[in-house]
Amino acid sequence: MIDFAVVDMSRLQFALTAMYHFLFVPLTLGLSFMLVIMESIYVMTDKAVWRDATRFWGKLFGINFVVGVATGITMEFQFGTNWAYFSHAVGDVFGAPLAIEGLMAFFLEATFVGLMFFGWDKLSKLGHLGVTFMVAIGTNFSALWILIANGWMQNPVGSRFNPETMRMEITSIADVLLNPVAQAKFVHTVSAGYVTGAVFVLAISAWYLLKGRHVAVARRSFTVAASFGLAAALSVVVLGDESGYALTDNQRMKLASLEAMWDTQPAPASLTLFGIPDVEARETHFEVSVPWVLGIIATHSFDKPVRGINDMVATAAERIRSGIFAYDAVERLKIDRNDMAARERFELHKADYGYALLLKRFIPDPRLATGEDIYKAAMSTVPNVPAMFWFFRIMAGLGFFFIGFFALAFWRASRHNFETGPFMKAAVLILPLPFIAIQTGWLLAEIGRQPWVVEGSLPTFLAASSLTIGQIWTTIIGFTLLYGTLAVIMVRLMLSTIAHGPERSAPQRGDLPELVPVGGRSAGGIIPLPAE
Template identity: 60%
Template sequence: EGLMAFFLEATFVGLFFFGWDKLSRVQHLVVAWLVALGSNFSALWILIANGWMQNPVGAEFNPDTMRMEMTSFFDVLFNEVAQAKFVHTVSAGYVTASVFVLGVSAWYLLKGRHIELARRSITIAASFGLASALSVVVLGDESGYSASHTQRMKLAAIEAMWETHPAPAPFTAIGFPDLEARETHYAVEIPWVMGLIGTRSLTHEIPGINDLVDEADQLIRSGIIAYDALMTIREQRDQTPPEVRATFEEHSGDLGYAFLLLRYMDDPRLATDEQIAQAAADTIPGVAPLFWAFRIMVGLGFGFIGVMLYFFYRSSFRGQSYPRWALYAAVAIIPAPWIAAELGWFVAEFGRQPWTVDGVLPTALSVSHLSVQDLLLTLAGFVTFYTILFIVEMGLMVKYVRKGPFQDVEETEAWEARHEHRLRTHDGKGPFAPAGARAASAVDPAFSGKNATPAE
């Protein structure tokens, strides 16, 4: 990520910002695409690393070195979770950009500034945003399908599915999960939908939380066998009997489950049935937060589709005229994609608990050996730095949005004159048509008066 993405971005982002008057249009376009390429490469490698934490393929635990070691770079690279997360996350970023452009352009129309440029920007934002929003939903469905066989407990928790339903499983649209009672109160279910999303079939079951806890109990017991063999290998090294190594190899995939017991004791081999049952119950993440975070995220996702579809329709078939309420709504939803993205990451990371690396390293064992004071100082530094960065970035963003793309009226008219010949339609009704034609075509009679977009 550092070699392929960071240096590419760092090199060309300066040329992008300071090369407007020094580079030709083609050169600046190439620089812009290289910055975008570097950003996407950065996202790719970061999400490959995160995808491995969600689904640790292409690696195994070496009992001689006592560490995880990569066995296949290509398995890590083409990890199905990583690939689904990459395209889903990047598409969400495109939606965020589209909503931002849409909102700023709507604000210009409400203020009666840069009208022609704002209309054109709305058309581009709505078109690109609609495609991106649809991609987010489709690729999010791919993540759900992947979770059905790589992170089954996460999927069951997201759906608050306590028991295994006969195939195809229903989707719980709304309800109130109760972790202590292990049931969902006032659940409203839609038949078949979860089975189709999770398995893409009508015959495969999706296991419920209670069955997965029972399965975790057996995995912990298998992991204890692997832990016992590992301790023997660690003590005897080269003198370890072959049958001990064979036992470890047979149960090594479950070793991480034995580590769940280290939260309660120093030696998992001494665990009682009650402690094993408690560790198995710990594999249930927080169901209610996941349940609601997922549904709010999905609701926002479909909301973006609706918004983009509406503005796409208005820009394509209603002469680029927009009612004022729609423009106000476009401005108001600017923060919404960030909220949806944060909810998505919450589902991804909180749903993985109690694991840092799923099935391999429990979060309880991932704590730092630094003192509490050192950690608080580091955390305070991060909070302070990013708070300052947030304030500076928000200030600059608001400043330049208010300033607009042009300094004055003369510069605005010069920009329109340069682009008029390219965008004027034959009937004189294009966005850069003569003023009279623009005024006639810009206001939808249904939204005349206070509800109409300024025509000039």
């Protein structure tokens, strides 16, 4: 018998640890390439202020990197402890990109991180820049392999279910690596990480400018963050369009749910800006839509409809009925592997085998399912529509906000306008916003996949380990205490590093005195910037 309380608690535990870990990953991604940009300018100009900026932001990167690694290791252990059947059933496929990530990306990243921190006075300028670049490449490669694994869960290509071993097996590693969902998720997630890093640097630089401290480093960092952030914010929106197109091909239910689109829309479909989804009535009240936009994003055409939730529930019911034949064939093959009739029947219906497993939520043997059982199982393929609807609008709304904010920051930086005022205060206050955006994006992706842990193949409720509620509560409490301690340590280290500010190195060839307007931009004279 399936204990759904254990399943729900296991999901809660993984969600808590994953969301905590995902606070550090995007910032690591964003800071890594910003370090490359700043150090490249230092190598080209030979100005010490750029070296100071690179070393300062590198310290904050290092603190974040260490905590991110520690929390990531915990997540990988959870696959074996809380999701044992998932690990058994799909470990041959899912474990491959994780192993490659550890061998290729993480060791590359970890090796060069040490050289980056301790090699400033031991490596040439170009040599150290190369090390910093390798850290950035390793960081992004780690994200690539993790998202290939996650993308396979969303769209399990390049694999097949073996009824003799009851496991998924790789049939094409190229298909796994080139999975369109994984590629779309990678570019979208990495771009969001770049936005997070840019907002982080922009906020701290603005805080220094408001306080009149470390102005030389703050101005330059502000300029880099504004430029990098604008490019990244534009990329998030453009690549988000590509993610929407990938959903149309592979996860139509997720797309319909985040739009709260109950009925199939004829081409070109409208995009809903606002509405109140009503799950009971299966309609969206007070809907405000923009014509054609969803059709263009989702299908890249003007003549293709976008399927609604009700239509796909009917399709799911058909696939469940087909999957029952595959389930019966598997049970017969367990008794006699040489039953050729059963093997032939399985081959005909194997694509729908996972849908038959949805019936196990309601009945022990799917072959005994009634029409009502099939209807309930088909309805279970609909994720939490209100959550999907609002998470998407929070994420998308913040994405467009960042474009506007970074455009204004870029305009000010290009005019050398670093005056303190409402904009600089706003730049400090928006620091939490990218973290809210990435967390809602993660929730959107994972809630939208339900009820599957592997889309169309393995339901989530069949993937959990045989644990007790007490055991899961024990680990949740333990992780909460551990992560709470890590959070306190990290925040204190971050605040201490920010309060101390960048260390000034000796002036080098090419350095000039920093000049600032006297009495503001309207004044006529300039004076050298006083020592900080």
